[in-house]
Amino acid sequence: xxxxxxxxxxxxxxxxxxxxxxxxxxxxxxxxxxxxxxxxxxxxxxxxxxxxxxxxxxxxxxxxxxxxxxxxxxxxxxxxxxxxxxxxxxxxxxxxxxxxxxxxxxxxxxxxxxxxxxxxxxxxxxxx
Numbered sequence: 001x002x003x004x005x006x007x008x009x010x011x012x013x014x015x016x017x018x019x020x021x022x023x024x025x026x027x028x029x030x031x032x033x034x035x036x037x038x039x040x041x042x043x044x045x046x047x048x049x050x051x052x053x054x055x056x057x058x059x060x061x062x063x064x065x066x067x068x069x070x071x072x073x074x075x076x077x078x079x080x081x082x083x084x085x086x087x088x089x090x091x092x093x094x095x096x097x098x099x100x101x102x103x104x105x106x107x108x109x110x111x112x113x114x115x116x117x118x119x120x121x122x123x124x125x126x127x128x
């Protein structure tokens with residue numbers, strides 16, 4: 001009779017607290033791409049560096065929270081995902097390095113913020 005409601009008047013939770021927190025975390029994680037799309041859509045489509053940099057900073061915060069709060073943060077990482085994340089990190093690094101030989105840094109830095117946002121998003125959803 002462990003699944004039956006309690007008779008002494010105490011409230012009975014249908015979903016245990018840990019399970020509820022886990023499910024709500026998954027729900028928030030699945031809403032994140034839509035929220036980023038809407039945010040960037042209302043900020044000139046993410047064309048200008050300010051909005052993209054802010055979105056990249058938010059994704060860095062989300063990835064950091066995932067590392068800090070998850071029991072096993074690298075649970076979903078596979079070899080292909082790790083290869084894609086390393087390739088994306090190399091691309092972002094190359095883009096940032098290209099500002100050294102570019103005639104204007106103003107052309108390379110926005111592209112770096114795009115690559116950083118894409119890489120952090122890949123890393124976050126690859127860890128799930």
